[in-house]
Amino acid sequence: MIAIAAIATMAPFGCYSAMDGMPNGQPGPAYPDGPGAGGPDGSPPGANPAASGLPCDISATLQRYCIGCHSSPPVASAPMALLRYEDLIATRGNPPRAVAERALERMREGSMPPSPLVGPTAAELSAFESWVNAGLPRSTCSTAADAGRPAPNPYETPLQCSSGRYWRDDDDESPEMHPGRACIACHSQDDEGPRLTIGGTVYRTAHEPDDCNGGLGASERIVVQITDANGMVIELTVNRAGNFLYEGSVALPYSAKVIAGGKERAMPPKQTSGDCNSCHTVNGTNGAPGRIMAP
DSSP states (O other): OOOSSBOOOOOOOSOOOTTTOBSOSSOOOSSBTBTTTTOTTSOOTTOOGGGSSSOHHHHHHHHHHTTTTSOSSOOTTOSSOOSSHHHHHOEETTTTEEHHHHHHHHHHHTOSSOTTSOOOOHHHHHHHHHHHHTTOOOOOOSSOOOOOSOOOOTTOOOOOOTTOOBOOSOSOOOTTSSTTSOHHHHHTTOSSSOOOSEEEEEESSSOOOTTBOOOOOTTOOEEEEEEOTTOOEEEEEOOTTSEEEEOSOOOSSEEEEEEETTEEEEEEEEESOOBGGGTSOSSOSTTOOSSEEOO
């Protein structure tokens, strides 16, 4: 749920951190042995709402939107479980803040659970916020609420080239060249191409091969928004190959998000590398969950 190595929804974004990223790692099932493998009652691994120490409504929200990855043990490389009171009062980040506060922030901004998954309702968010504002009081849930199936792992998708179109030309310095490949690493090998500060590719799904075009519709306007350490906002338009490029200066660290059609997919951890595809490879490296995905 929270973007704490999880989601989410991007990681441009350089590489994720296990402190504040999105669910990372290679694609895998939401449960190690299939849905309901964690208990004889069909509950996710480690789920026991009646003994969690959390209020019933808070436990139900976490089950519904978070434990698809943040189970016990966590899956999809999520950094922690979000099932028990102790999980939510633990502190992380700099400055240190309770995991529950960070979870609420991610849910409020819409980055958790990652799109296209549906997030908590206004009533669920209000209840969660009231619990956080009350000081995270421990509670006993005597009756486990039926939270329904947990949200699935959005990165559990097959290898595919969604657009069906590939880069076939030579290295001709086109801004559409070699989608999916590490732009800065390649450009630093010679003096022919522009010296890039930030570069990457936005895809439709999480696992798409190198040189596959991003598959974005011609009428769609997708923007990668960079906010640097000085508060300067830079908007990079994604071209038809899915690529975005920037040659100017950026004060580090920076934050990034992809915006399209009134939606956004944000990468909460601030970044110091602009070679986005070096982490956002086919299956992801350095904690990234795979490709940068449009919201």
